[in-house]
Amino acid sequence: MNHQLLHIFRNSPLGRETLLQSIYFSKQVEVSPVIYIPKSTKFLMYFENDVVQIDLDNSYLMYPDTALEHATELLEQAGIEPRFLDPKHYTASTLPDIHTNFSYMSCPRSISDLSSKIGLGYIGGRVRRIVKSAKFPVLITSPVYKEWESIAVFFGGSVNAFNALKLGFRLCRISGMPLDVFTLIQNNSQESYEKLIADKGLETEMSRYVNNWHFLKNRTLEENLYDVPHNALVVLGAYGHHPLKTFVFGSKMEKIQSTISNNLLIVGPNYTAAI
Amino acid sequence: MRIFQSWRYPANWKIFRLDDRLLLILVAIIVGNCSGLASVILNRALMAMFNWFHHLRHYWWVFVLPATGAALSSLFLEKIVKEGAGHGVPEVIYSVSRYGGLLRFRSSFSRLISSALTIGSGGSAGPEAPVVISGAAIGSNIAKYFSLNDRQRVTLVGCGAAGAISSIFNAPIAGMVFAIEVIIGEWKSVHIVPIAIASVAGTEISRILQGNQIPFSHRLFNIHQMDILACVGLAILTAAASILLTRLLRSMDKIAKKVPAPLWIRAAIGGCAVGLIGLFLPEVLGKGYHVVQTTIEGAFSQGLIIVGLATIAKIVATALTLGWGGSGGIFAPCLVIGCLAGLTYHHALVLLWPSVTWVNQGCFALLGMAGLISGMLQAPLTGIFLIVEITGGYEVILPLIIVSAITTSVCHYMEPAAYYMKDLVDYGHLLRPGTDERVLSDLNVSELIEKDCIAVTQNMLLRDFIKIVKKSHRNYFPVEDEETGHFMGIIHLDDIRQYLFNPVMYDTVFLGQIMNTRVEVVNPDDDLADVIRKMDANYLFSMPVVVNNRFIGLISKGSLLDQYRKELMVQTCQSI
Numbered sequence: 001m002n003h004q005l006l007h008i009f010r011n012s013p014l015g016r017e018t019l020l021q022s023i024y025f026s027k028q029v030e031v032s033p034v035i036y037i038p039k040s041t042k043f044l045m046y047f048e049n050d051v052v053q054i055d056l057d058n059s060y061l062m063y064p065d066t067a068l069e070h071a072t073e074l075l076e077q078a079g080i081e082p083r084f085l086d087p088k089h090y091t092a093s094t095l096p097d098i099h100t101n102f103s104y105m106s107c108p109r110s111i112s113d114l115s116s117k118i119g120l121g122y123i124g125g126r127v128r129r130i131v132k133s134a135k136f137p138v139l140i141t142s143p144v145y146k147e148w149e150s151i152a153v154f155f156g157g158s159v160n161a162f163n164a165l166k167l168g169f170r171l172c173r174i175s176g177m178p179l180d181v182f183t184l185i186q187n188n189s190q191e192s193y194e195k196l197i198a199d200k201g202l203e204t205e206m207s208r209y210v211n212n213w214h215f216l217k218n219r220t221l222e223e224n225l226y227d228v229p230h231n232a233l234v235v236l237g238a239y240g241h242h243p244l245k246t247f248v249f250g251s252k253m254e255k256i257q258s259t260i261s262n263n264l265l266i267v268g269p270n271y272t273a274a275i
Numbered sequence: 276m277r278i279f280q281s282w283r284y285p286a287n288w289k290i291f292r293l294d295d296r297l298l299l300i301l302v303a304i305i306v307g308n309c310s311g312l313a314s315v316i317l318n319r320a321l322m323a324m325f326n327w328f329h330h331l332r333h334y335w336w337v338f339v340l341p342a343t344g345a346a347l348s349s350l351f352l353e354k355i356v357k358e359g360a361g362h363g364v365p366e367v368i369y370s371v372s373r374y375g376g377l378l379r380f381r382s383s384f385s386r387l388i389s390s391a392l393t394i395g396s397g398g399s400a401g402p403e404a405p406v407v408i409s410g411a412a413i414g415s416n417i418a419k420y421f422s423l424n425d426r427q428r429v430t431l432v433g434c435g436a437a438g439a440i441s442s443i444f445n446a447p448i449a450g451m452v453f454a455i456e457v458i459i460g461e462w463k464s465v466h467i468v469p470i471a472i473a474s475v476a477g478t479e480i481s482r483i484l485q486g487n488q489i490p491f492s493h494r495l496f497n498i499h500q501m502d503i504l505a506c507v508g509l510a511i512l513t514a515a516a517s518i519l520l521t522r523l524l525r526s527m528d529k530i531a532k533k534v535p536a537p538l539w540i541r542a543a544i545g546g547c548a549v550g551l552i553g554l555f556l557p558e559v560l561g562k563g564y565h566v567v568q569t570t571i572e573g574a575f576s577q578g579l580i581i582v583g584l585a586t587i588a589k590i591v592a593t594a595l596t597l598g599w600g601g602s603g604g605i606f607a608p609c610l611v612i613g614c615l616a617g618l619t620y621h622h623a624l625v626l627l628w629p630s631v632t633w634v635n636q637g638c639f640a641l642l643g644m645a646g647l648i649s650g651m652l653q654a655p656l657t658g659i660f661l662i663v664e665i666t667g668g669y670e671v672i673l674p675l676i677i678v679s680a681i682t683t684s685v686c687h688y689m690e691p692a693a694y695y696m697k698d699l700v701d702y703g704h705l706l707r708p709g710t711d712e713r714v715l716s717d718l719n720v721s722e723l724i725e726k727d728c729i730a731v732t733q734n735m736l737l738r739d740f741i742k743i744v745k746k747s748h749r750n751y752f753p754v755e756d757e758e759t760g761h762f763m764g765i766i767h768l769d770d771i772r773q774y775l776f777n778p779v780m781y782d783t784v785f786l787g788q789i790m791n792t793r794v795e796v797v798n799p800d801d802d803l804a805d806v807i808r809k810m811d812a813n814y815l816f817s818m819p820v821v822v823n824n825r826f827i828g829l830i831s832k833g834s835l836l837d838q839y840r841k842e843l844m845v846q847t848c849q850s851i
Binding site: 032042046053094 | 358366373721824
């Protein structure tokens with residue numbers, strides 16, 4: 001079990017909920033959570049072609065004396081050996097570098113702005129940069145701890161959607177949870193999506209892992225989202241679309257994340273999935 | 276839509292995909308222009324601020340001006356752009372060393388604004404280092420836009436630094452030499468050509484917008500052998516001044532950090548102290564280039580004591596400004612301190628040997644400047660070319676070389692790391708290409724793990740183990756707990772040879788009895804350099820990698836050597 005999930009710990013009730021989500025996810029998909037307890041309000045993440053400075057709000061530095069104790073307690077209660085990340089390199093004396101060789105990263109909807117923005121409809125700018133640059137999927141947790149019992153993949157036919165689908169297969173294989181696929185029928189027919197799957201040679205995996213492939217036929221995406229189980233981990237691709245289209249009409253990811261409160265696992269453009 | 280998309284992904288443009296070197300040269304022109312423009316903007320901002328505040332200089336309360344500027348600068352960096360204080364050059368070198376020159380976009384403008392506030396209000400600092408980080412960040416972000424690889428990005432970071440220095444001093448060769456000698460640390464044609472072009476672009480932008488002027492023009496010097504001989508003494512004096520400035524800057528930083536106050540208040544305290552010094556010796560305020568110009572022209576009329584005091588005051592003022600949290604660089608202070616040190620030395624020579632016909636004081640001022648730059652940066656070529664270009668004084672090249680070489684050597688002896696590199700060296704972050712540390716830093720334990728080991732259990736009989744040994748080509752066998760799968764120890768064939776050749780033992784010995792349980796293990800997150808140190812200290816050839824009590828694989832010196840060679844070839848090849 002060498003796959004790791006990076007979790008930035010916030011020593012607050014909200015941070016506890018987020019850590020519980022990370023622990024649950026880690027246990028289901030067999031990864032080791034690695035906890036970073038920040039000592040300053042900023043750190044850098046160097047990706048392959050980008051460097052992202054994460055500016056945390058002060059709530060991440062609250063009660064440093066008990067932070068380690070609280071995080072350890074939650075991990076031990078879950079039967080996980082606590083592993084903490086201690087930055088080895090510093091770009092400046094108060095600016096640690098956090099390496100990016102992780103399999104997953106867990107983020108609340110916003111890690112660098114006011115806690116009041118954790119609600120639906122808002123994903124912070126830094127979290128977006130991480131999703132866009134990272135080679136790992138980002139787990140965006142729901143505000144309150146909730147165990148998910150199935151996996152729902154949104155598949156629209158783009159390159160990132162295929163990556164999300166493959167990740168869904170992988171999670172299904174490891175966790176043994178039922179997997180549902182959701183596709184919004186827009187201009188294309190149901191057959192055209194099935195052909196896409198066939199062209200990519202994923203028919204066997206579809207029949208092996210997928211419980212139900214739902215073709216959503218209501219006019220708007222939001223209207224269809226009620227069909228997504230409330231206790232499902234939603235896996236979806238991001239940034240697999242035209243930028244102008246996003247600017248004018250908004251992206252599917254935006255609509256989904258602003259409508260449902262499930263845990264989201266977002267696959268960015270640099271992630272390459274293996275089943 | 277397609278047109279829009281093609282603009283979004285310029286790396287796909289056919290023109291840039293023709294040849295990587297051509298691509299780099301074309302992008303270097305863009306980077307050189309942008310960084311040159313950044314320098315011009317800062318220069319203009321400083322001139323404007325000088326004009327705004329100049330009429331306030333005769334008021335007694337003017338000492339609060341540098342304090343206000345330093346505090347605002349610190350607040351801007353800390354609260355608005357959320358960057359650390361300081362000039363940022365070590366950050367550029369660190370990024371080049373460890374992360375292929377990745378720099379944040381905000382660095383392309385943050386230091387311009389903060390240093391304008393610090394220097395424009397009278398703080399004793401220079402605008403050159405801030406334009407270096409701005410130029411470097413511009414280069415890095417343009418490389419990101421064009422989706423260039425690490426080596427190309429590093430070259431463009433150098434292009435940005437070169438364009439900025441070339442523009443601010445109107446000195447293309449010095450800009451080029453500085454970028455290669457200090458920032459990149461690697462003299463290769465793949466870097467030199469784009470950096471040279473960026474230097475030209477930066478200089479041209481400066482000349483178009485500000486005119487083609489040499490910063491410190493002077494008359495001809497008539498240099499004799501006695502003057503060249505005297506250069507040795509001047510080199511020792513400038514080396515002493517460099518070491519004093521380096522140590523004072525660091526001690527001020529340490530003292531300031533002990534003050535239990537926010538950073539902006541500390542910066543204000545430093546600025547206030549500089550303002551107070553400036554009440555008595557206004558030469559210490561701001562960039563101080565007017566002092567340099569006056570001295571080179573031979574018009575600085577103060578005597579030995581005053582000039583000596585001014586030299587020390589400028590050193591203290593610079594340490595107070597930068598050490599207490601102000602933003603700015605050390606280039607300009609070095610030029611002023613070097614100039615004053617040269618003048619002090621000239622006055623002392625005239626006093627001691629009045630019968631000797633010494634060259635004009637301006638010449639010693641030039642040599643002092645080169646000495647300080649070479650001493651602080653420990654980059655003699657940068658010092659030599661910078662002074663030649665900014666003064667147009669090619670006739671002083673011989674004493675310049677002597678002073679730069681001796682100062683660099685003395686400073687290197689006393690302070691093995693240059694001012695820009697000191698923190699990096701202390702923390703082991705200075706990783707020049709092709710060095711052992713750099714090769715190891717680019718490899719990690721995870722990519723060296725050999726996973727083709729066969730795990731055995733502690734309750735396995737030796738006879739069964741021998742069957743496994745026959746199938747395996749490895750000498751190491753991890754022992755795992757049957758129930759939990761936890762790593763228990765390791766069996767190395769060399770250690771159990773006595774049992775292997777004794778058939779009596781085959782059905783009587785369990786692996787749990789002969790395994791080595793006191794084995795050093797490696798974690799995938801460990802630094803490779805530490806792992807090798809551990810191997811060397813314990814005379815080990817392989818070590819098990821263990822995570823959460825589970826055996827992941829082996830790391831061996833054999834696989835390390837393979838990867839080491841490959842990485843070394845990548846780092847030292849001439850291609851981009």
